[in-house]
Amino acid sequence: MGLMISGGTVLTMSPRGLIREGGVVVEDDRIVDIGKTTGLKRKYPSYERIGAEGKVVIPGLINTHTHAAMSLLRGYADDYPLREWLERWIWPLERHLTGHDIYVGALLTSVESIMAGITTVNTMYHYIANENEARAFSEAGLRGVVGHVCFSWRKEEDRKALRSLAGDWHGKAEGRIRVSVDPHAPYTVDPEYMRELREITRDLNESHGSPEAPITWHTHIAETEDEPEKIKQAFNVTLKGGVVEYLDSLGVLGKDILAAHCVSLTERDIKILRERGIKVSHNPVSNLKLASGISPVPKMLREGVNVSLGTDGASSNNVSDMFEVMKLTALLHKGASKDPTLLPAEEVLKMTTINGAKALLWDKEIGSLEIGKKADLVILDFNKPHLRPVYNETSHLVYSARAADVDTVLINGRILMEKRELTTVDAEKILEEVERTKDNLLSRLASEG
């Protein structure tokens, strides 16, 4: 038996475009039909219906860069200078995080994401066997790529964690969970370790991956201007060009890499990003908040680089809200380039749907509403003052819609939220556990000295 969403305006984000009075038919975890509601009703008369009259149906949003567990630190420290923020606030607290804390933080991000219409989350954090982000995503019903972040100072620990992560989680939870290898950044992962992580990724793909569902890379690249200097200080390597050019010289670049930030790039760097097929995740909220700079997104798009969007972790954002990220992306580059035609709504909506899917090498299954793809979709209620009148749905989605306008969410064909009621998790209980976990964390920090 199946399910039919009917009577809504369907933005497929495929060549098929927008369908008014449209519907989407779901069987098990997949979309089996799309079209005008009238025709679908005749073809599937007995299917359970979700009425979407006055509503807009879009593919689930894809957040291509975050650290899901860090929502446990939301609002803990803001407005500090970068070094003080990290050294006095974030790192001392993070040192006390247990596997349970990571699990609870990721569960909080899962609930927040689902309620905001985000159906796929690409997260980089520390993997700890029993309690971790993958388990949280799996339980909440979210789709995601879960990575383990690697540093030169803990290679042996990383190797074990990566093996365990890939074996435990890649392709699990009805295929909703994939895993990635996450070199933290070019200034924290030495050249030799970078190359070794490339080999580890190949090995893990041989044992656990497949061409349809590969184990990918997720890393930070060129987040700040001083990254070449940091690389030099860390590994005594003097860069001849930009950071991307440096990584290319190591022979580690490939089309399976999701590079977060890419704020400080040379012209040559941008060309290499395109040539090597690197996928960029743009995180404007985080980049502004941490004063990292403004990524040359319009230039990358002109060069044909695949740019998707990310929130970054709650310590530098502070929310998992892709509607906010979409609007800021549309605004910021107009303002920074003094050109009001840059990053139009249609393009920005692509960045957080189909281009997000491409970024994770998952676009055969998600990122648009097409027959045969997984049923990850979001229904927004447009019957709100700030979404009226309606001249153009795409404009409203980018410039006016808010996370709270998300009414109903399906992931993998399963209804996770209907009329803003969560169906898979008890949000009240999770929020209580979040406060308790935070209190325990602060106690451990206080008793440290």
Next chain:
Amino acid sequence: MGLMISGGTVLTMSPRGLIREGGVVVEDDRIVDIGKTTGLKRKYPSYERIGAEGKVVIPGLINTHTHAAMSLLRGYADDYPLREWLERWIWPLERHLTGHDIYVGALLTSVESIMAGITTVNTMYHYIANENEARAFSEAGLRGVVGHVCFSWRKEEDRKALRSLAGDWHGKAEGRIRVSVDPHAPYTVDPEYMRELREITRDLNESHGSPEAPITWHTHIAETEDEPEKIKQAFNVTLKGGVVEYLDSLGVLGKDILAAHCVSLTERDIKILRERGIKVSHNPVSNLKLASGISPVPKMLREGVNVSLGTDGASSNNVSDMFEVMKLTALLHKGASKDPTLLPAEEVLKMTTINGAKALLWDKEIGSLEIGKKADLVILDFNKPHLRPVYNETSHLVYSARAADVDTVLINGRILMEKRELTTVDAEKILEEVERTKDNLLSRLASEG
């Protein structure tokens, strides 16, 4: 009989600071007591209660720059070059706007504002006697300053409209409505007319205003870099310095002026803003979307200029959402100045409460929760995933809270929304009227040729 809001975290935005387990007592239109809930319960045992457990109580937000009627054009045209946007899209449609359209647009903005925790709106638009923005605000229960925008090309019409507006509305609707004289901009109002509008303002104050409730000015200043060039083209005046310096040379500046935008300023301009006590309304969403530039807000704040926040009209924003404006203000100046300590949350929250009240010369009555002030207040529900855990309420209000987290709103002591249910207007009916009004407007445009 009175009303008591009890058990919440009260951010007074006064020297009293934050009160946990706090309460606010309201009699008629005023705040009569503030303090710990336990004490208040003893003093006012029989007062009707609004429980605010797990919630945060703040002064109503103040939007110091918009064109309320323009929400009727929300999403009508985005992503165009400025001239094409105005000449091909906005102006042709605006020419067909009737008094009824203006009233309906302003009613839409009123509902949207109340639902977003905005209790005072400073709006500039065309005043038409019977149906207008003031009537919409009055009916919806909103507080606001309603202006009539003046241009050199329609002086006689303006003079009449200003007299009518001041006589009909200043101090009306239980004192919730005040009026302003709104010279459009230095490039559309010639020097002689600027001076005349100053005299008109003085005359109107003598007949309708008072020192406690003055008729003020609301104008656009220095929105774009090319404003000196526009002034030269319009009036054949060559500026020796910046636009503020030019206005000062006309002798028209005073502490009753709300200047929207102030993007393109000289150092001398900023000093004059401070010396003359001009109030600035910063509109970062609009400035980025129209690619106008980035206002030197940190510099103005250092010089001691009163900077408040505005959304601008729906054609350049596209929503009335001060939470969005607050977060973008906090982010943008950190990013633009490469300093993550600029515009901390506390300062931004002041900009949209007490400094907004000062901007409108209304701070004796609104902008903070203090005994004797008008009861304009907002209760936010913090029991949401994106507002947990709670380390710091002020951080959450600026970096994480959304308009939809506003639970309950009081203006002038009257409950306009309780648990997100509007009490004074029928939102459903208004939204229907909005669509009908839009359809009629588009028909008139289509039948024009």
